Amino acid sequence: MAAFGGTSLDEELAAVREWLPAEQIEALRPDYISVHLQRTRHNRIKAKLTPPEDYPETHLTLTLESPALPPPLLRKLTHQCEAVVAAAGEGPQVMPVLRHLHNFLCGNRFTTCWREVRRAAQLVTDHGGRVGLDEANGIVTMRVEQRGYGLTLRIEIPEAYPDVGAGFEVVRHTFPEAMMAAYSAQAEDAVRKCVGGQPWEDALRASNPIRGPGRKGGGSDGTPTVRVTNEHMRSLKHDVRFLKKVTDLRQVNARRENRNGTLVASAQDRRSARRTLSRLQKKEGAADEAYEKKMQELEAREEAIAAGLSADNHSDDAQPSLSAVVGLLVRKLVLEIPGEECQACGELAFPESPAAASLSDDTAPMRPCRVFCGHYLHWDCLNRWLTEPPFVRSCTHCNRRIYHPDWPSDYKLLERAWANQQAREREINDVSDFLGVDERFQA
Template structure:
């Protein structure tokens, strides 16, 4: 327990008030425990088995939002039935690229399965199309040698057209039902869970995992060190750290000093990568853009460093590096000539 950190339990209201303090940083939140914990009863309540609400913090909004969102996503996925370790991995806001070959940390790719139900659906569609084709032939068929005379009577042709209309309406209604179901599943996925994989029938208790995440990932964040320079990733003064995220001055009024200050501030910003480590922006930029490309994290040797602000393709990084080196040599040659 860090000095100044507190936890207050209200068993009657199912409420936990948590204050995490480390050095000059603090993070205060409330956790409301649903009466049906660890599950809930409706889709509208999904993910609220442990409802986390931020009360106050002096972490920069960008860092706070990233961590709070991951904590909430962790609870939602565990309520879907995911085990804690996989839910933590899947809730990571920094995603590995789809081309990643890291089998340990890359989420399982979606696989299309050909089930018995799929085959039955295809067979039904083929039978329906064949039936419609036969009905249309009844309506259009003519006598051999006389294209002006119909092969079937007017009643037969009229019945065929009616049957085609009935089949069309029936299939349209079935398609609408499938579309509505798909939209419901899509809204569910946007809310943080996948009905096709998890139906909420086996919710996992998430309170301990949530509290563990808050203490390990948020409370200990101020002591995280950059793997490259070995200095703390966050500045010791929260006010100075917040100043690194101040919005840029309008280009029409920005002075040279303003632009230089913004550039220096950007270099010092802490950046979280896929493996969970925090780098300074300048350190990460050097690590990503200079050889060896695709190197593993110094802290986690089995994991490659990924961040969406830098290309994941090693060949693209190599081409950019060679281009910069060629340009640098040209400038040196011109300088030596002059």
């Protein structure tokens, strides 16, 4: 082996042996060196160095491998190492290359989330936001807003990422405090689920704070939530005119006499009502079937999503969690929600200004209300949708069922409540007709 300036390759190999723990050395021969440089189990590079016969006059060649670093970054790092070798002239090259790689690993916290950071930065800058990157300390700062709704987010990538989840702090924001708190809590929960092995999209769905229709426990008003069964479906009539008529006919059939003992409906009337009722119910059968099919599709989709969350996609290894934080707090909360239309009325679900009264007043009829799928409707619009036929709708944004635990999901119950209300209103109208009260003066 050639020697130069008192340094032989043997001395370089001895220095490597002294510097690196034995388990990180795969091969250490004068013609081939293969070592693992690593800071954490995810943050590592395998370096293969091949010194030629006439080293160091002819420079060594090298290849780098890493499970964490994407190919473009690995290529860039390879070029840097080649420059280090070139700068060494005919001096020692092995240790300078390995030290360069070591410094790279120690000086860049983003090596374990390079793609995630790049994607997040792209998302923010594409929407006119600002991004600050501190590679040495693993800090990403983002400022982004839409229609005056915005936040400044400080994310910290820990040394042992992704085994330890991304930390974050909402430095400032313009959302209602309770709303921001709910989304922050969901993001924290999603990060924990990522560390537990769930891919971030699943972790976000699984951390949904809105209770789903299938889960136990009932609505917050104490109404038991009931899954749709075929029996419910058969008894459910969804056509408005049909519901009115059936309710009227049932009343004719049921009430022989009113309180004063006056005959309300004759036996003939009641018989005729029963016949019409049965005819109408048959006619409605076809519509029921189509409706039932739609409901089953919606139920099947919810079940598929729930099954996907619990089974296939779970890994024993911690999954990257930075994307969960950015996906929820930047993409969803800032870039999507403030621009979302209430699908019932077509107006923006959120008011013009984050300071608007309807946002802080939780009795305001036009306050935005988050449904199970994560989209927003005005409270009033949602109330109308969930208490009037057809009672069940799918979200026009994501095609999942529109559901909120504050309204019962028992359609039979909803149908009965609605039909009773309709009947009451007509009774009032009948009375006012009889008394000659003009509807315009009723108010």
